[in-house]
Amino acid sequence: MPEFFNVLPPDEARELLFQHLTAVLPAETIPTPQANGRVLATAVTAPHALPQFRRSTMDGYAVRAADTYGASESLPAFLQVVGEVPMGHPANVTLSVGQAAIVHTGGMIPETADAVVQIEQTQTVGGERLSVSGEESPISNHQSPQFPFEIEVLRSVAVGQNVLQVGEDVRLDAEILSSGHSLRPQDVGGLLALGITAVSVVRRPRVGILATGDEVVAPEETAAPGQIRDINSYTVAGLVTQAGGVPVLGGIIPDNFAALAAAAAHLLAETDMLVMSAGSSVSVRDMTVQVMDGLGQPGVLLHGVATRPGKPTIVGAVGGKPVLGLPGNPVSAMIQFDMFGVPAIYRLQGVHTMPRRGLVWARLGQNIASESGREDYVPARLEDSADGLMAIPVFGKSNLIYTLVNADGLIKIPLNKGGLLAGEWVEVRLF
Amino acid sequence: MPEFFNVLPPDEARELLFQHLTAVLPAETIPTPQANGRVLATAVTAPHALPQFRRSTMDGYAVRAADTYGASESLPAFLQVVGEVPMGHPANVTLSVGQAAIVHTGGMIPETADAVVQIEQTQTVGGERLSVSGEESPISNHQSPQFPFEIEVLRSVAVGQNVLQVGEDVRLDAEILSSGHSLRPQDVGGLLALGITAVSVVRRPRVGILATGDEVVAPEETAAPGQIRDINSYTVAGLVTQAGGVPVLGGIIPDNFAALAAAAAHLLAETDMLVMSAGSSVSVRDMTVQVMDGLGQPGVLLHGVATRPGKPTIVGAVGGKPVLGLPGNPVSAMIQFDMFGVPAIYRLQGVHTMPRRGLVWARLGQNIASESGREDYVPARLEDSADGLMAIPVFGKSNLIYTLVNADGLIKIPLNKGGLLAGEWVEVRLF
Numbered sequence: 001m002p003e004f005f006n007v008l009p010p011d012e013a014r015e016l017l018f019q020h021l022t023a024v025l026p027a028e029t030i031p032t033p034q035a036n037g038r039v040l041a042t043a044v045t046a047p048h049a050l051p052q053f054r055r056s057t058m059d060g061y062a063v064r065a066a067d068t069y070g071a072s073e074s075l076p077a078f079l080q081v082v083g084e085v086p087m088g089h090p091a092n093v094t095l096s097v098g099q100a101a102i103v104h105t106g107g108m109i110p111e112t113a114d115a116v117v118q119i120e121q122t123q124t125v126g127g128e129r130l131s132v133s134g135e136e137s138p139i140s141n142h143q144s145p146q147f148p149f150e151i152e153v154l155r156s157v158a159v160g161q162n163v164l165q166v167g168e169d170v171r172l173d174a175e176i177l178s179s180g181h182s183l184r185p186q187d188v189g190g191l192l193a194l195g196i197t198a199v200s201v202v203r204r205p206r207v208g209i210l211a212t213g214d215e216v217v218a219p220e221e222t223a224a225p226g227q228i229r230d231i232n233s234y235t236v237a238g239l240v241t242q243a244g245g246v247p248v249l250g251g252i253i254p255d256n257f258a259a260l261a262a263a264a265a266h267l268l269a270e271t272d273m274l275v276m277s278a279g280s281s282v283s284v285r286d287m288t289v290q291v292m293d294g295l296g297q298p299g300v301l302l303h304g305v306a307t308r309p310g311k312p313t314i315v316g317a318v319g320g321k322p323v324l325g326l327p328g329n330p331v332s333a334m335i336q337f338d339m340f341g342v343p344a345i346y347r348l349q350g351v352h353t354m355p356r357r358g359l360v361w362a363r364l365g366q367n368i369a370s371e372s373g374r375e376d377y378v379p380a381r382l383e384d385s386a387d388g389l390m391a392i393p394v395f396g397k398s399n400l401i402y403t404l405v406n407a408d409g410l411i412k413i414p415l416n417k418g419g420l421l422a423g424e425w426v427e428v429r430l431f
Numbered sequence: 432m433p434e435f436f437n438v439l440p441p442d443e444a445r446e447l448l449f450q451h452l453t454a455v456l457p458a459e460t461i462p463t464p465q466a467n468g469r470v471l472a473t474a475v476t477a478p479h480a481l482p483q484f485r486r487s488t489m490d491g492y493a494v495r496a497a498d499t500y501g502a503s504e505s506l507p508a509f510l511q512v513v514g515e516v517p518m519g520h521p522a523n524v525t526l527s528v529g530q531a532a533i534v535h536t537g538g539m540i541p542e543t544a545d546a547v548v549q550i551e552q553t554q555t556v557g558g559e560r561l562s563v564s565g566e567e568s569p570i571s572n573h574q575s576p577q578f579p580f581e582i583e584v585l586r587s588v589a590v591g592q593n594v595l596q597v598g599e600d601v602r603l604d605a606e607i608l609s610s611g612h613s614l615r616p617q618d619v620g621g622l623l624a625l626g627i628t629a630v631s632v633v634r635r636p637r638v639g640i641l642a643t644g645d646e647v648v649a650p651e652e653t654a655a656p657g658q659i660r661d662i663n664s665y666t667v668a669g670l671v672t673q674a675g676g677v678p679v680l681g682g683i684i685p686d687n688f689a690a691l692a693a694a695a696a697h698l699l700a701e702t703d704m705l706v707m708s709a710g711s712s713v714s715v716r717d718m719t720v721q722v723m724d725g726l727g728q729p730g731v732l733l734h735g736v737a738t739r740p741g742k743p744t745i746v747g748a749v750g751g752k753p754v755l756g757l758p759g760n761p762v763s764a765m766i767q768f769d770m771f772g773v774p775a776i777y778r779l780q781g782v783h784t785m786p787r788r789g790l791v792w793a794r795l796g797q798n799i800a801s802e803s804g805r806e807d808y809v810p811a812r813l814e815d816s817a818d819g820l821m822a823i824p825v826f827g828k829s830n831l832i833y834t835l836v837n838a839d840g841l842i843k844i845p846l847n848k849g850g851l852l853a854g855e856w857v858e859v860r861l862f
Contacts, residue, residue, distance in 0.1 A: 032650070032665075033650075033665050033668070036669045036672065036673075050832075050833070051659070052654060052656070053656050053657065057828065057830065059712050059713050059714075085657070086645065087644065087645040087646040087657070087686065087710065087712070088644070088645035088646035088647075088657050088658050089645075089656075089657045090655070090656035090657045091656075091657065104710070104712040104714075105710065105711035105712040105713075105759075106644075106646060106659070106710060106711055106712065106759060106760075107646065107657065107712075108656060108657040164828065164830070164831075168827075168828070168831065169827075169831040169832060169833045170833050176833065176836065177836070184669070184862070185665070185666045185667075185668075185669025185670050185673070185765065186666055186761075186765060186832060186835035186836050186862070187836055188665050188666065188669055189662035189663070189665055189666035189669075189761055189765075189832050189835075189836075190662075190832050190833055190835075190836040192650035192660055192661075192662045192665055193650075193659070193660055193662045193761075193832055194660075195650060195651070195652075195653070195654070195660060197650050197651045213518065213519070213537075214517065214518040214519035215518040215519035215537060215538065216519075219463070219464075219623035219624075219626060219628050220626070220628050221626075222626070223483060223626070224521070225483070225484050225520075225521035225522075225539060226484065226516070226518070226519050226520045226521045226522065226538065226539040227519050228482070228537070228624070229623055229624055229625075229626060230623075231619075231620035231621075231623045231624045232620070234463075234464050234616070234619050234620055234623055235616045235617055235619065235620035236616075237464070237616075238467045238615070238616025238619055238620075239616050241467065242467075242616070255518065279518065279535070279536065279537060280536040280537055281490050281518070281535040281536040281537065281538075282490050282536075283490075283535075328536075328537060329537075330617075330620055330624070334616065334617060334620075356791055356813065356839070356861060357788055357789060357861055358788060359791060360787055360790060360791070361792055382787065396599075396600075397488065397595065397599070399488065399595070400595075400599065400600040401481075401600060401617060401620050401621050401624055402481070402600045402601050402607065402621055404617035404620075404621075405607065405608070405617050405618055405620075405621040408787070430787060430788055431615070431617070
């Protein structure tokens with residue numbers, strides 16, 4: 001296969017990869033409280049309205065609004081308080097004309113009431129302005145006053161005022177969350193509010209990770225001269241977990257076609273995606289290409305992406321599963337996995353809009369050169385300044401992991417730009 | 432205790448809380464590959480330089496730079512290739528004047544070499560331009576050529592060119608990560624590259640969560656008229672987990688001073704932080720205040736924060752542990768926990784700079800009114816448009832959980848603003 005027969009811009013490369021993926025992985029049902037970060041396999045509709053009963057939004061008195069019309073400080077409306085709706089109980093009070101009932105914030109409104117007067121807008125008939133708290137208050141939850149008693153209402157209320165209507169939060173049968181939605185704490189809360197205690201979510205993608213290289217040893221080993229420790233397995237695993245996948249580490253494979261082909265076939269069979277972090281030497285890259293093509297159809301989709309760092313990335317797919325050959329250098333490996341592997345993990349879960357969580361804008365601290373026709377990623381530190389957030393490039397050869405350790409994120413230099421000027425606003429992808 | 436004796440702006444309220452917290456929780460040692468998201472308890476220094484040996488950044492020939500001076504396409508330098516440095520092995524080749532050795536990307540450089548010539552800048556003596564790959568290449572890793580053979584170098588290299596020097600990534604004894612740093616995948620990689628396979632991190636804060644209210648039932652129960660399901664326990668638990676804490680759910684406690692006081696004391700004793708999600712009625716709030724003061728010193732620090740939603744939040748501390756009384760309404764509870772609980776979780780781990788991950792800027796889709804002197808949070812949906820990212824407010828009463836479910840984040844209206852105008856750039860906190 002010819003070298004670099006197909007170098008694409010990142011967006012096109014990603015689209016090409018996505019065209020060859022299985023639509024979405026199978027679903028599984030899990031308890032809703034454990035579903036944060038998981039992706040809904042099917043849309044969810046409301047099994048009942050929320051709230052299910054009319055609720056007061058204030059501490060005060062449930063009233064018939066008409067009884068308060070025209071009420072003012074100088075001409076209060078007199079109402080007879082005939083009972084109380086205790087929290088957690090149905091409103092078993094019936095109001096006739098001129099009557100009211102004590103209600104608490106969040107409590108149910110009697111069927112015969114249509115509004116709530118805030119306690120601060122009332123006083124006892126003797127003229128005492130009611131406190132909203134303390135032992136002397138008639139609305140305290142813990143000592144019932146003697147009913148009936150009279151109050152003066154100092155301001156009129158409209159029908160529906162200070163009342164949450166049935167279905168005001170969610171209507172019965174409304175679609176509350178769509179399939180492909182990644183669940184957040186408030187979504188979990190919204191589901192539980194409706195009594196939905198289990199949800200169907202897409203299974204987490206399992207991502208097989210192989211490190212290859214005769215020079216690579218495990219992190220716990222002493223690296224002899226000429227050897228380096230495997231870190232790509234662990235940095236990629238960290239990105240997999242962040243994106244909602246499950247990393248499956250396949251270990252370190254020597255630079256040997258038969259060994260890599262066997263390990264790759266074995267790991268791909270038991271996972272949903274395969275990542276090979278190869279060395280950077282051309283012969284090793286050629287071997288990765290051959291192994292990928294030998295795994296199945298369609299195999300290699302493209303060699304190389306028009307980015308720096310990371311051009312010699314190999315993107316492929318086998319039987320609907322993404323297969324990536326990352327450069328051996330740790331910075332390129334992370335950036336390229338973030339560019340292809342992370343979106344693929346979301347895509348396999350049915351997520352079509354990537355989360356926006358990691359993007360900030362900052363002013364560039366110094367000029368950066370780039371080449372038009374290539375998307376560059378430059379590690380940068382973020383610093384607060386009088387001019388707003390500043391992005392200070394962290395320079396260094398692209399294969400030094402500590403350029404990423406010392407950075408807060410990556411400045412993206414778009415394909416069509418020949419560099420960026422100090423003071424420009426730039427997009428920084430937190431990393 | 433007087434009602435609302437102390438309503439502070441959020442920043443001052445947070446500072447007041449922080450002053451009463453234990454500096455940092457105790458440390459524990461864990462395997463580095465499992466340390467993503469954890470916070471370093473102590474600074475880490477490099478036990479050796481990285482790289483530990485001089486490495487080639489190219490496929491090509493290790494040379495003595497002086498032997499290539501003046502070389503050009505028309506007047507190449509002739510070098511004798513006397514050996515190869517295999518990947519993963521020490522460079523056991525000694526170069527005399529006019530000699531070179533095959534090296535691969537990432538491989539070790541012989542001690543007698545001081546630069547690398549890229550293979551593309553060479554040709555065999557017959558004039559054949561060398562391919563960088565394929566079976567005919569002399570630098571393929573898998574078949575050794577016959578040594579010695581001659582090459583022509585078509586361009587001179589400077590001393591150090593295409594070579595990573597010892598310590599160029601990290602110097603011996605350099606402080607590579609500071610205490611209080613929250614570990615990311617690249618940090619884990621950087622530690623493992625140095626053979627640091629275990630790290631001392633701050634124990635995850637355990638956060639006790641109590642729901643209170645006579646009207647509150649568990650999510651799996653059928654809510655009778657007047658009752659609602661507990662969701663605050665789960666939304667707060669989700670935020671705790673996101674921030675690196677461990678939620679400990681204490682269940683639902685009735686509106687009864689003795690019951691709440693006992694449950695709070697018990698849960699606080701076995702956790703690092705306590706959250707009580709009380710009802711919204713004033714009498715329940717008063718009870719929460721009394722319970723908090725009864726737990727220990729200093730107890731309640733302030734009632735109420737100058738924000739909407741969420742003003743009636745109670746902020747306290749007991750024996751160095753944060754204690755929060757959140758409003759019962761689910762929107763206020765989440766926003767207030769995000770404002771005080773989340774920063775406290777980071778602070779207990781020794782993190783002094785909150786992560787920037789959740790902030791984006793967008794143009795406001797329509798006017799929003801606010802009151803000066805109060806920080807407002809308005810749920811908003813984000814939409815891409817020709818004018819950039821737009822933030823569309825999601826209106827609705829502040830106690831409707833689905834206003835948050837239907838939003839991507841919260842627009843913050845600063846303390847000193849009397850509202851925002853459509854088209855303004857606004858900060859949206861992704862949520």
